Amino acid sequence: MGPLNGVKIVELQGIGPGPFCGMMLADMGAELIRIDRSVSVGAPANPTDVLARGRKSIAVDLKNPEGVETVLQLVEQADALIEGFRPGVTERLGIGPDIALARNPRLVYGRMTGWGQSGSMAHVAGHDINYISLSGALHAIGNKGGKPVPPLNLVGDFGGGGMLLAFGIAAALFETSKSGQGQVIDAAMTDGSALLMNAVFGIMNTGRWAEERGTNLLDGGAHFYGTYETADGKHVSVGSIEPQFYALLLEKTGLDQEADLPKQMSRDDWPALQQKLTAVFSSKTRDEWDEIMLGTDICYAPVLNFEEAIAHPHNQARATFVENDGVKQAAPGPRFSRTEPELPGLAVAPGEHTDTILRDLGLSDDAIATLRANGAVA
Helix, strand or coil: CCCCCCCEEEEECCCCHHHHHHHHHHHCCCEEEEEEEHHHECECCCCCCHHHCCEEEEEECCCCHHHHHHHHHHHHCCCEEEECCCCCHHHHHCCCHHHHHHHCCCCEEEEEECCCCCCCCCCCCCCHHHHHHHCCCHHHCCCCCCCCCCCCCHHHHHHHHHHHHHHHHHHHHHHHHHHCCCEEEEEEHHHHHHHHCHHHHHHHHHCCCCCCCCCCCCCCCCCCEEEEECCCCCEEEEECCCHHHHHHHHHHHCHHHCCCCCCCCCHHHHHHHHHHHHHHHCCCCHHHHHHHHCCCCCCEEECCCHHHHHHCHHHHHHCCEEEECCEEEECCCCCCCCCCCCCCCCCCCCCCCHHHHHHHCCCCHHHHHHHHHCCCEC
């Protein structure tokens, strides 16, 4: 099931954005064959590794020529490949784009890195926080007068990285269906996190975005777009940007009774108005504010932790979260009217499907035994 049903993708085992990309593609029905390291055989499956759901696994020694040849045979039958090594590593292993595309000219070769395949930083180590620093994204996130706050690793690893590559692979597969030719995708988290900032860059171009973080419309500077603590130590969020929604916010909080209340977009008055709302929201519990505001057009929602989010009626009605053999996780998305994807299976052990995958390649039991004896697969 799923819109990518029938698509076969080879994934070179990695961490972070690469597996997230693979998860998204597997969620959409693609067959994901993960190339695990042969030395990993014996390690148990980790069902809590949600990013690894929906895979088959073959364990290969990529330093063994016969192991490399096995991967290339898989590539010959694949529609796409995902790799997340530093630039030049797959070339040195003998499975770089030139060799892979020579074996399969229709192959979409997806490369996931932090800095990209080129540029002065291309060969330097880094993590999400570094990539979104270089793109300008991290500078914009944090409180006024405070230091930048990492937004988990959502912006670099997953949004600007794995999701960008998944989109690139889907787009390239569509193009290949018309041209019959494969190509290489260079997905970089610096590029992707910069792309995610384009709306903010657009505002910057008008001169309406201050460089100081925590002073702007969408970064917590505006009193009508932010979070507030309630009497029970929990939090709520408001996003009453439009005038009609802002009027409702003032009505439900009682601030509309103040005759000399400053205008909504008077930036100089935002800190004072924020103090007023802070005092108002601290006067009631989160549940009490839910009774007053939830379901109105204020643009309001309680700030929920993971367990609360799973239990919320709206999320339950949409089956936003699912449980697979006791492992709680977000369901595949987006939704499709005709090719609705099924929830992929849990993460498997390294090498769990080695024999099955090799038989699907057309290898005999004797040939598989020889590969095992030579240490090419495990």
